[in-house]
Structure formats: C-alpha cells, structure tokens
Amino acid sequence: MVFSDQNLARRLERAESRSNASFVEARAKLHPESGAQWLEVAGTYAMFDGPDSPITQTFGLGLFEAVGEAELVKLEQFFAERGAPVYHEVSPMADSALLALLPIRGYVPFEYTSVLYLPLEQAALATSPALNPRVHTRVVPPAQADLWAQTLAQGWSTEMDNAEAFMRDFGRINAHSAGYSAYLAELDGTPIAAGGMFVHDGVALLAGASTVPHGRRQGGQQALLHARLRDAAAQGCTLALMGALPGSQSQSNAEKQGFRIAYTRIKWQLQPRA
Template sequence: MTVEFPLADLDLARRLERTEARSNAAFVEARARLFPDRGARWQEIAGAYALFDGADSPLTQTFGLGLFADATAAGLTEIEAFFSERHAPVLHEISPLAHDSLWPLLRERGYFPIEFTTVLYRALASATELPASPLSIRTIGTAEADAWARVAATGWLTEAPEFTEFLQDLGQTSAQSEGMTPFLAELDGLPVATASLYQNAGVALLAGASTVPAGRRQGAQTALLAARLHLAASQGCTLATMGARPGSQSQRNAERHGFRIAYTRVKWQLLR
C-alpha cells in the first residue's frame, strides 16, 4: 500500500524536532533520577528545550530554537545563562526551517557551525507481518537495563574506546528513560545488537543502534528497524524519524528502507 509522505515544511520540522527534544528531556529526567550528583536538568526557554546532562555530554544543548517562537536577544541571553551557570558549552541543534530572525542573532553573538545531522523521516502505514529473520528480536524491561547497556556500549566503543564508563552510563540511562522502548537482537541465544524507540504525538524516533563487532553483517539492524517500525505503526504512529551523519552508512541504510531526507540540521556553538 502506498503511503503519502507529508511535505518537508515547518509543520513537519516542528513534529520531528519536538519528538527528539522530548526524548532527550526524558533521558535527562532519568539521569537526574539514576545519577543525582550529575545535576541533570532541562527547561523550556523561548520555545526551545535547553538540556543539561553534564558539561561533556552530547545531550547538553538545545533543540527547537527558532521553530516554536521568534528568536530574540533576550531569549538567547536566558538560554546562555542556563548553560553558563552550569559551566557548560552553549550549543544549539537548529533546523534550517527556524525563523529567519535567528541567523543574524547567531552571527552577532559569536556562534559558529560545528556539526551537521541529516534528519530523515518515513510515513508509516498500518502494521504488517514482520519478515522472517534468523535473529530473535525482543523488547526489554528495566530489569535488563544493565545488560542492554553493556551490549550497546560494546558496539559504540569501537568508535570511541576512550569513553567506556560514559557509554555504559549512557546506555543504562537510555534504557530506563520514560517512554523509551529498548530492543535487543539475539543470534543463537547471544545478544548482538541494540536499538530503541521513543514515541511522541504519532511520531516514532529511532535511536540507540549499536552492534557488537562479532554480530555485524548478520542483518541485526535491519531486523531491529523492522521490529521498531512494526511496533510504532501498531501503536498508532504515522511517522518515523531518525538522525544520521550526512552521507554515512546509516543514512544510506535508512534511505534504502523508505526514509527520505527532511533537512540537514546544524549544531552551532558559542565561542567565547
């Protein structure tokens, strides 16, 4: 059945960006609960979600700036104070559909682009039967959060071996975030890959993809993608979204599975 894709416009950007923002806010709330000494906190300021998860965390930034309210100098000042009070860098992940008033403000205040993310989306039809796979795919509960985190960290560590403890904590917190559904792929009874699903207002965010070295090239992420899309559609989601590095294997895999590029998001950092 052919499913009509929504246009890649401001309304779509708001839906996709708010879903990711809410997902990260849920993560910050879980971090505050599990690791209270970290001082994790989030706050909505000028229509954006300002999130603090520690000065060195990739989640410490804003989402949605300029999409839900006009950008103003006063709003940016308040956001910058939120991060400065916590001795954290000031970072904004910004959609190109943000209001035009934002761009001259960023330039005037000393912001520079440092990173790009391709935001992809796909329309979802009603759930159909899952394709056959040699892997066993299942969701896990909080009792298995530590085990899920170890598998996820093992896969991620091939890209960043210096962050062992941080990645373990990241996986543990993600698996216990409100509204997050962690998935585990097993091959011959052994865990080989992880992924996660977060749902908000009919939008399914796909994240948490990680495969241990010994489990690669076995179709684990393809099976996890199908399982997450199936669950999201069965629970009423009409859109799925994910982020990837521009031109990466992740982006290519997403496009092969029916995703389209909505836009390329830019991360801006205030250089003091």
C-alpha cells in the same frame, strides 16, 4: 503525502526534544548529584546532562516561537551557570532571523545532521526483505538494563575512542527513561545488537543502534528496524524519525529502508569571549 515543511519539522524536533528531556529527567532521578536539568524558553528545550554530554544543548531554537537576544541570553545563562558550553541545533525551518543573530552574538556553525523520516504507511514496503530466522528481537525490561547497555556499548567500542564506558552509562539511563523502549536482537539467544525507540505525539524516534563486532552481517540491525517500525505502527505512530551524519553509512542505510531527508540541521557553538 507528508511534505518537508515547518509542520513536519515541529513534530520531528519536538519528539527528539521530549526524548532528551526524558533522558535528563531519568539522570536526575537516578543521580541527583549530577545536577541534570532542562527548561523551556520560547518553545526551545535546553538540556543540561553534564558539561561534556552530547545531550547538553538546545533543540527547536526559533522553530516554535521567535527567539531574540533576550531569549538567547536566558539560554546562555542557563548553560553558563552550570559550567557548560552553549550549543544550539537549528533546523532550516526555524526563524530565518537567527541566521543573522547567531553570528552577531559570537556563534559559529560546526556540524551538520541529516534529519530523516518515514511515513509508517510505507513501512511494510520498506522492511519487506526476509529476516534471518535465527535472529529474534525483544523489548528489554528495566531489570535487564545492564545487559542492553553492555550490548550497546560493545557495538560502539569500535566506532570511537573511549566510547564503551560512555555508552554503557548512556544506555543505562536511556533504559530507565519514561517513554523509551530498549530493544535487543539475539542470534540463537545471544545478544548481538541493541537499539531504542522513543514515542511522542505519533512520532517514533529510532536511536541508539549498534551491533557487537562478532555479530555483524547477521541481520541484527535489520531485525531491530523491522521490530521498532512494527511496534511504532501498532502504537498509532504515523512517522518514524532518525538522525545521521550527512553522507554517512547510517544515512545510506536509512534511505535504503525508505527514509527520506526532511532537512539538514546546523549545530552552532558560542565562542568564548575575549
């Protein structure tokens, strides 16, 4: 049994932290003018990927080491020097003193994320339904990063305004991130779905999944999930990780595949001072 405790939280949070650090490093290498950078403060990973990037925030705050005012000041200065807002994504397994300290310093909570995990010895049961024989998956080489990024962007284009251009850029960077594998699902040879996987310390982070509008309900996402879990297990991973909005269809789909909720994170934002 894998229990939802602080040890599990540390493994999951570090895998996600390392994935985002790898992304920031890839951005800095491909676009040095972006100023992309990250640093570690008391076990917390702080990422800067541009003022408007969803990656620009911290992960693991108060989970690996105690965090007081001095550590928060250092983190806040990191973002302030780059003209970025200050966001912390905090696990309930973190030091409980943060619950009192963050509001005192002017933070307000504004977003939840369900963190889900699957012990991979259960993956065979979770992915047993028959797959569409017309759908095949493959890992995309860096030379085809644009194809993967375009498929990813098309899938997100109906989910939010102005998403396609952002996700195309996001996909290109991810496809060049160390440790990240970009997967395509193709229906009769035509790309219909994209997804990614990042592996760290026996944890496989599954992210970036989308399906193009004309390819939906063809089994593309099911095939991608099966392929990534299979490959993760082959690489020696013992856990798979996903994040989702609480109560969302993404969470429901993950739970149908055997994922369990480890905990719900709260995202905090530092309010501008008068």
